[in-house]
Amino acid sequence: MSTVELSPTDLRNREKSRGSLVLGFGLLVAVTFTLLSLFVLLARIFTQAIPAFRERGTDFITDTIGSEPGISGIWPGLFGSFGIGVGVLLLAVPLGLAAAIYLEEYAKPTRFNRFVIVNIRNLAGVPAVIYGVLGLIIFVGWLRPITNGGSVIAAALTLSVLVLPVIIITGMEAIRSVPTGIREAGYGVGATRWEVTRDHVVPYAMPGILTGTVLALSRALGEAAPLIMIGAITGLLPETSLTGKFTAIPMLIYNWSGRPDSAGGAIGWSNSAAAAGLVLLVLVIAFNLTGVLLRQKFEKKRVGT
Amino acid sequence: MRAVLGGAAMVTVVISALILFVLFRGAIDFFRSIGWDFGILVDDSAAPGWFPRRERFDLLTIVLGSIVMGLLAMIVAVPLGLGTAVYLSEYAPPRVRRIVKPAVEVLAGIPSVIVGYFALKFIAPNIVDPIFSPDQPRNMLVAGMAIGVLVVPIMASICEDALRAVPMSLREASFGVGARKSTTTVRVVLPAAVSGIVAAFIIATSRAIGETMVAAMAGGRDGSGPRVLSPLEPGLTMTAAMTNAAGGTDQVKAGAPFQVLFFVGLLLFVLTMSLNMIADRVVRKYRQKY
Numbered sequence: 031m032s033t034v035e036l037s038p039t040d041l042r043n044r045e046k047s048r049g050s051l052v053l054g055f056g057l058l059v060a061v062t063f064t065l066l067s068l069f070v071l072l073a074r075i076f077t078q079a080i081p082a083f084r085e086r087g088t089d090f091i092t093d094t095i096g097s098e099p100g101i102s103g104i105w106p107g108l109f110g111s112f113g114i115g116v117g118v119l120l121l122a123v124p125l126g127l128a129a130a131i132y133l134e135e136y137a138k139p140t141r142f143n144r145f146v147i148v149n150i151r152n153l154a155g156v157p158a159v160i161y162g163v164l165g166l167i168i169f170v171g172w173l174r175p176i177t178n179g180g181s182v183i184a185a186a187l188t189l190s191v192l193v194l195p196v197i198i199i200t201g202m203e204a205i206r207s208v209p210t211g212i213r214e215a216g217y218g219v220g221a222t223r224w225e226v227t228r229d230h231v232v233p234y235a236m237p238g239i240l241t242g243t244v245l246a247l248s249r250a251l252g253e254a255a256p257l258i259m260i261g262a263i264t265g266l267l268p269e270t271s272l273t274g275k276f277t278a279i280p281m282l283i284y285n286w287s288g289r290p291d292s293a294g295g296a297i298g299w300s301n302s303a304a305a306a307g308l309v310l311l312v313l314v315i316a317f318n319l320t321g322v323l324l325r326q327k328f329e330k331k332r333v334g335t
Numbered sequence: 336m337r338a339v340l341g342g343a344a345m346v347t348v349v350i351s352a353l354i355l356f357v358l359f360r361g362a363i364d365f366f367r368s369i370g371w372d373f374g375i376l377v378d379d380s381a382a383p384g385w386f387p388r389r390e391r392f393d394l395l396t397i398v399l400g401s402i403v404m405g406l407l408a409m410i411v412a413v414p415l416g417l418g419t420a421v422y423l424s425e426y427a428p429p430r431v432r433r434i435v436k437p438a439v440e441v442l443a444g445i446p447s448v449i450v451g452y453f454a455l456k457f458i459a460p461n462i463v464d465p466i467f468s469p470d471q472p473r474n475m476l477v478a479g480m481a482i483g484v485l486v487v488p489i490m491a492s493i494c495e496d497a498l499r500a501v502p503m504s505l506r507e508a509s510f511g512v513g514a515r516k517s518t519t520t521v522r523v524v525l526p527a528a529v530s531g532i533v534a535a536f537i538i539a540t541s542r543a544i545g546e547t548m549v550a551a552m553a554g555g556r557d558g559s560g561p562r563v564l565s566p567l568e569p570g571l572t573m574t575a576a577m578t579n580a581a582g583g584t585d586q587v588k589a590g591a592p593f594q595v596l597f598f599v600g601l602l603l604f605v606l607t608m609s610l611n612m613i614a615d616r617v618v619r620k621y622r623q624k625y
Contacts, residue, residue, distance in 0.1 A: 060417070060418020129340070198347065
């Protein structure tokens, strides 16, 4: 029986075979294109947004929507998006957290509870536009006495429903990762289930819960399809009231992107759209950073206790 | 407290029930408006198309639109997403991984309306126009490519999870019998992760078909159009047909042209839900237990 001796150089050369090179090259190309698409997208938004900010300055933020890009601002959109964000924080986050706590800490593994969890996972995969249909009938139609039709309140409710599954799923994962010992220590000193949950499990799971909250908030702020369905207006005359006709930043980007850039004015609608997009991205990134900071704060606390 | 928390969990069941109720009720209203004439849903005229205002509802037009754009999206998303996942899981040095992984997460967080802008202002004029010079700047290829960019992170992250779940011992065994890294990746790691990769493909397809904003902004049709197959033609997806039926504040929200959105919504709901369930089944059935 003969043996083949392989020197380290041989081994290295083996990695240089054609198949290896093709695979390695292919993977690099794929990664490069993925990164490139992100980079080009951000660069495009940035370079197109700069002229709008240079021309309009802070007026772009504080002005209402006008008939020309040169006089148009995003204030009503900011108002609408702010209302949606507050609605999600006040409604979807507590509701989702409560559901996550129930399913992880209280619910017994019955058939029905398993069905509830499967149902939540399915809801997470339902296209956003379908939540828009739901909002149109329930929140704009049935609950008109409360929402006054297609208002910021209706939008906040619709998007709260849309992000609820995300909050529950991330919340459940966070709660599941809390070590059992934490709970047992609580029960050991005679605490009730709710006391253990409130004082020990939820604080310990806070970093994960915050991640879910930030994710949900970012998603809610960026969605446009449900807003179209519930009748957010795209043109002039949105109001900055809770019950009036409203618009939001994604709606402005949608509408302004579709308008032709007429010659003349220093900036076109595409600049305004990019600038609104930049504001949206900055908002989302700011939320993510806040989430990271809060998470670190809670994680430090966790180590301390 | 238990009752309050349990009530919160039940809200999700109520939401599902309401979605089904709203879609079914609206779809029935639609069928009542067209007098239960199902023939209207298959346009066999010489120039078939989706023209809701003229009460012409050729389903094939919008279903084909969704399929063509979904396919184009997956042609972009599979190589980029799977390639990125394999690179991150098998090849990337930790230092590179620390840059690429967050970048993919940032891409996942980009709102679809911004990707729609990117489609209109970059993909159309800078990529599709110079290469294919289509008749219309907005067409199914532009929208499909942009939807592809949108689902790359979904594809990449689910595939990467699947690849990382493959135990190290399998790779070590492969290296131990003298296999190259590329052989190990292609012959050992990928087959072991195949259920996750298939699931990723199905979930990404479901997302691509459910994507609304990019299709509405870059697809090139405002609510009506003829049945087309060529990617270089403007096309209409099910989702875009829905937003168009709902849009327009001055329009009376009644009658078949409006009600059809519930029927299309029901179809879309069933379609995406089936895909998601198949993905779930694939993972459960073919997952290797190590």
